[in-house]
Amino acid sequence: MSRTPDTHRPLSRRGLLAGIGALGALGAAGLTGCSTPAPATDRTGGATEIGTINFYNNVLGEESQKAAWQTAVDGWQKRSGRTVKPVIYPYDQASTQLALAARSGDFAGVGQAGPWQVLVPTGILADVSDLAAGMSLPTRTVDSLRVDGKLYYLPVNASGIxxxxxxxxxxxxxxxxxxxxxxxxxxxxxxxxxxxxxxxxxxxxxxxxxxxxxxxxxxxxxxxxxxxxxxxxxxxxxxxxxxxxxxxxxxxxxxxxxxxxxxxxxxxxxxxxxxxxxxxxxxxxxxxxxxxxxxxxxxxxxxxxxxxxxxxxxFWGSGLFCSAGKGERTSKDFIAYVAGDLSAATALYQQSALAPADAKVAAQVPGLAQDTFQNGFRTEVADHARAAAWDRLAxxxxxxxxxxxxxxxxxxxxxxxxxxxxxxxxxxxxxxxxxx
Missing domain, CATH: 3.40.190.10 (Periplasmic binding protein-like II)
Structure with a gap:
């Protein structure tokens, strides 16, 4: 088996075009969401904070996951004093919607639904390696997701096929x-x-x-x-x-x-x-x-x-990514909360049957220690999971x-x-x- 290094081949703008596919036929179509997206991020400066972030997702539109994710969103808003604007679309439309947001300059905030890969060539995503460094995540999985040494996607759940x-x-x-x-x-x-x-x-x-x-x-x-x-x-x-x-x-x-x-x-x-x-x-x-x-x-x-x-x-699993520059600190704080806060992790486990990727957090979730299936899935499956080389491509x-x-x-x-x-x-x- 090939060794997975810490850095990988960077993506090109041509790769983005491949990920967008037939977007040209869509004309000036915009994002489908429950609210108007926040203004486009200014990426000319460093990471900053902002009062409102968009949350591009499908989970708040699905009955099986809505309650758990709404609990996480509400918990972060209460703790941070900031606001989340959901931008909801079906998962099968995620690639198109994210590419449209990138092309129009409207992608600003945190993404959950959709292939983050189509956004990498645009340079608009933030490196979340700093968040991963403070978590107990499977090294094999994290390293396999890196692009040119940077991590643009943070796994939230212990997963794999x-x-x-x-x-x-x-x-x-x-x-x-x-x-x-x-x-x-x-x-x-x-x-x-x-x-x-x-x-x-x-x-x-x-x-x-x-x-x-x-x-x-x-x-x-x-x-x-x-x-x-x-x-x-x-x-x-x-x-x-x-x-x-x-x-x-x-x-x-x-x-x-x-x-x-x-x-x-x-x-x-x-x-x-x-x-x-x-x-x-x-x-x-x-x-x-x-x-x-x-x-x-x-x-x-x-x-x-x-x-x-x-x-x-x-590798298969739910994860989060965010825009760089203006609002990046706020977006990262939201990601860190969803992936590492005990109350958020407990809600996702109890209401959506998903255990946190962070092993240290998982050890504290009520009832998870007694869940032989989820604990077994972590050790027998998730700990042996990795992304394919092409999983980083559009x-x-x-x-x-x-x-x-x-x-x-x-x-x-x-x-x-x-x-x-x-x-x-x-x-x-x-x-x-x-x-x-």
């Missing part, structure tokens, strides 16, 4: 953390022999979620894309990883045509034993009609290891889609592993070249 299982069946077949990929496959085979109606591992086997193949390629030792943006897809390690993943499907240990949503349903209905998800997995069991017994039995698994290599998970979604399409073709038998990955390498190289 990791494996979860039905602990009742897992105990019967010897499925546990720390297994080799061979022992993991053997445990899946025991599940299949015990009950042919169960899907041993509801792995993602179709797009849009087959970017999941990345953490398996990492686990075999392929960088996939290096920090200097060299594409290694198609090397011996990635071929071995995808061949193994395809063999699981061919052996009936996984199921063809499964996306993340399908896997959640299969697991929630008790029809699958293992699948990959975020720390909200236990909540998804409930929303998909899972039994109380399954909710109590669900537990995280450390991803199995190939040839003794470190366990790897792709074109990250294009690359994820290309990887998913390429691996999906292999899983469907439309191409051989080596030739399919060779073609995928060329496609990813083309995307990177277009945004160099």
């Amino acid at each position: 990791g494996m979860v299982c039905d602990g009742r069946i897992a105990d019967e077949v010897g499925l546990r953390s720390g297994l080799s990929v061979e022992d993991f496959a053997a445990a899946l085979e025991r599940i299949r022999k015990q009950d042919g109606k169960l899907v041993p591992y509801a792995a993602v086997t179709k797009n849009p979620d087959l970017k999941d193949a990345v953490h398996w390629m990492w686990g075999w030792g392929s960088p996939v894309v290096t920090d200097s943006l060299e594409v290694t897809i198609g090397d011996a390690e990635s071929v071995a990883a995808v061949s193994w993943y395809k063999q699981l499907q061919d052996a009936g240990l996984t199921k063809s045509g499964v996306a993340r949503g399908d896997a959640r349903i299969l697991f929630g209905r008790g029809q699958a034993v293992v699948y990959d998800d975020a720390p909200l997995a236990r909540k998804f069991v409930t929303t998909n009609g899972g039994s109380a017994e399954l909710v109590a039995a669900i537990r995280p698994l450390e991803r199995p290891r190939a040839k003794g290599a470190p366990s790897c998970n792709r 074109s990250y979604a294009q690359i994820d889609t290309a990887i998913g399409d390429g691996v999906a073709a292999i899983m469907a038998g439309q191409s051989q592993v080596q030739s399919g990955l060779n073609a995928l390498r060329k496609k990813v190289e083309d995307i990177l070249a277009q945004n160099a």
Whole structure:
């Protein structure tokens, strides 16, 4: 596996254009929000304080998260005496809305929803390394998010895409953390022999979620894309990883045509034993009609290891970023409050089932020490999570889609592993070249 250095290749304005995509067709469209955004930030001077900051987000518009985040916003306003102006839009519009705000000069304040990557090339984001330095965050995750030595995005929740299982069946077949990929496959085979109606591992086997193949390629030792943006897809390690993943499907240990949503349903209905998800997995069991017994039995698994290599998970999670210059100190104070204040962290945990990324804060949240699932997710998944090299690029979604399409073709038998990955390498190289 490639080493993750402290600094990474800087992004270009061309990369911003790739992230904006079809914005030209939108003309002079503005942000969709519940209030008029505050004036554009003056970035000619140093960091200053300001009385009102914008909060670009989707969480205050979603019933499942609104109460927790409103508690955090209200708590900070009361403590600081400052005001938050929410600018709310659906998450699937976030990239467009943030790019529009950047182009018009209106982005000023804190962002939660949306890909911060599209704003990096503009130079309008503040480096939040100073905030991270005072927190107990996984070094591996933080370092993987740095761009040219700077950190523009602060993780708020302990997260990643990791494996979860039905602990009742897992105990019967010897499925546990720390297994080799061979022992993991053997445990899946025991599940299949015990009950042919169960899907041993509801792995993602179709797009849009087959970017999941990345953490398996990492686990075999392929960088996939290096920090200097060299594409290694198609090397011996990635071929071995995808061949193994395809063999699981061919052996009936996984199921063809499964996306993340399908896997959640299969697991929630008790029809699958293992699948990959975020720390909200236990909540998804409930929303998909899972039994109380399954909710109590669900537990995280450390991803199995190939040839003794470190366990790897792709970073996923909620985080915050902010504009630089005028109001930067105020925005950073808000971020520090949400990520590190005990009352804010408690609200996010109790009302949205999300544990704080800061381990020191997590240790103080009432009830979290007794939450075996969330604590297990931190140690078995989040502590092994890292961002991909292209997660820092405005074109990250294009690359994820290309990887998913390429691996999906292999899983469907439309191409051989080596030739399919060779073609995928060329496609990813083309995307990177277009945004160099």
